[in-house]
Amino acid sequence: MTASVVPALSSTGGKSFLPSIxxxxxxxxxxxxxxxxxxxxxxxxxxxxxxxxxxxxxxxxxxxxxxxxxxxxxxxxxxxxxxxxxxxxxxxxxxxxxxxxxxxxxxxxxxxxxxxxxxxxxxxxxxxxxxxxxxxxSDPASWFEMPIVDGVAVTPIDLYVAGSVELLLDWASHHEVDSTVVLDKFDADWRQTHVDDNFETFVAEDGELSIRPRHMS
Structure with missing residues (x-):
């Protein structure tokens, strides 16, 4: 839509074109x-x-x-x-x-x-x-033993033992696609409490805590 304008006198006596009030x-x-x-x-x-x-x-x-x-x-x-x-x-x-x-x-x-x-x-x-x-x-036994994130000692078995069956099934169904969301819901402090000894936490460029193998430090 084209704005309607009204002429207004400038300080030099000319007209300027501005949107009306x-x-x-x-x-x-x-x-x-x-x-x-x-x-x-x-x-x-x-x-x-x-x-x-x-x-x-x-x-x-x-x-x-x-x-x-x-x-x-x-x-x-x-x-x-x-x-x-x-x-x-x-x-x-x-x-x-x-x-x-x-x-x-x-x-x-x-x-x-x-x-x-x-x-x-x-x-x-x-x-x-x-x-x-x-x-x-397939092969649910090995899937239950598989870490949800590499370097983090949390598996579907841990979710089940903690009583987080709903979260476990969400992960299995990919309802919660982001693995870090699953871990955050399981334990908000997982970066400090469940990271494998071969990995370490660090502050990434986005300011968030992340993990990496120790040999990369």
Whole structure:
């Protein structure tokens, strides 16, 4: 739109052409309105993202509950045999279930298991089934052992043991694509607490803490 102009006398008696006061006010108002509209759209987009994420998580939780019920029909020995077939070490199974390796061995022999421990076994298997069937991760045992970021001693096993199953599944599904976002949600101080001894933290050019192999320093 071409701004309307009105002639104005200059100090030398000539005419200058400047936007009128009314037109300037109208233009400023339009910019304010556009900024307001943009803010509303941003808020609506944020609300939509939050709603869709919540719905996704509720749907996933429901799928996990159905899977847990199915696995719960099997004996503990069968559940452990399946975990072993997937390639998981007994120490890792024990850690994720929250018991000792001797307890795992007793269940393999058919000795009594509590309801809570049986539920933990079925939860682990339900998560593994979703990771393999829904998110197409082959060899889940080695994937669970793989560091989320090179040089940082945090793996999907650590996420699971910490109770961050939702975060683990987000990582498996690439819902959270940025690995540093996953680590930030797991432990905001991971750069100080979980960096491997062969790596070090440093302040990058953008002013953020990053990590690098020590031989590069």
């Amino acid at each position: 009314d037109e300037t006010s109208s233009t400023s108002k339009s910019v304010r309105e556009l900024n307001g509209d943009a803010a509303v759209i941003r808020a609506q987009a944020g609300d939509l993202h939050s709603t869709s994420t919540s719905l996704h998580h509720r749907t996933r939780d429901y799928a996990l509950s159905l899977s847990r019920n199915d696995w719960g029909r099997k004996s503990p020995a069968d559940l452990l045999a399946h975990l072993s077939e997937l390639g998981f070490a007994w120490r890792d199974i024990a850690r994720m279930v929250g018991v000792s390796v001797p307890a795992i061995q007793k269940w393999r022999r058919g000795e009594r298991i509590t309801g809570d421990n049986r539920a933990r076994l079925t939860q682990l298997l339900a998560v593994l089934q979703m990771v393999t069937d829904e998110y197409l991760i």
